[in-house]
Amino acid sequence: MTMSPVALPRLNAPAPEFAANSTVGPIKLADYKGKWVVLFSHPADFTPVCTTELVAFAKKQPEFRSLNCELIGLSIDSVFSHIAWLRNIEEKLGVKIDYPVIADLDMKVATAYGMIHPGASETATVRCVFVIDDRQMVRAMVYYPMTNGRSIDEIYRLVQSLQTADANKCATPESWRPGQKVVVPPPKTMGDARTRMQESGIERTDWYLSMRNL
Secondary structure (H helix, E strand, C coil): CCCCCCCCCCCCCECCCCEECEECECEEHHHHCCCEEEEEECCCCCCHHHHHHHHHHHHHHHHHHHCCEEEEEEECCCHHHHHHHHHHHHHHHCCCCCCCEEECCCCHHHHHCCCECCCCCCCCECEEEEEECCCCEEEEEEEECCCCCCCHHHHHHHHHHHHHHHHHCCECCCCCCCCCCEECCCCCCHHHHHHHCCCCCCEEEECCEEEECC
């Protein structure tokens, strides 16, 4: 059976609400209002690439929480399968997974977030990452193929970058890290472009490309 295309969430639009069972009990997206959320899917339990990712997320969890950001995993396996897998990870790898992993057997959450890609699989979620801000708006979406693991450090960096841009009304250059210069928004008029060339306290390459310290 071929699934019909589903509209994907949009950047800077409300994240689709959900209520689902998970490894910590029932959860709703609304429970996380006021916090940032990284919602990520994996294709299946007891698979090697997914195991490495869950472990890496767990190790990075304190740093995500320092950004007021919570982690939520998801696959279409049952909660019993999730529990067995997480217990196996703790036994074999010594890492406890205490963030919730949603059991999305009816695929309602996966469908709402466009996690099922028939070209990859009609019965498993691809590796999706959604960054949802404290107002429950979708701020970033990243899709990976089933064969390749994600960089959890990069996802963490992305949350840092989004929060910095929000707080300072700026943008961040490629591979930006805290402590580095940020991008000053470019001028929008000819007059502003002329003024930009005279501004102090910024590092100019040209009128459209300027950096400053925070």
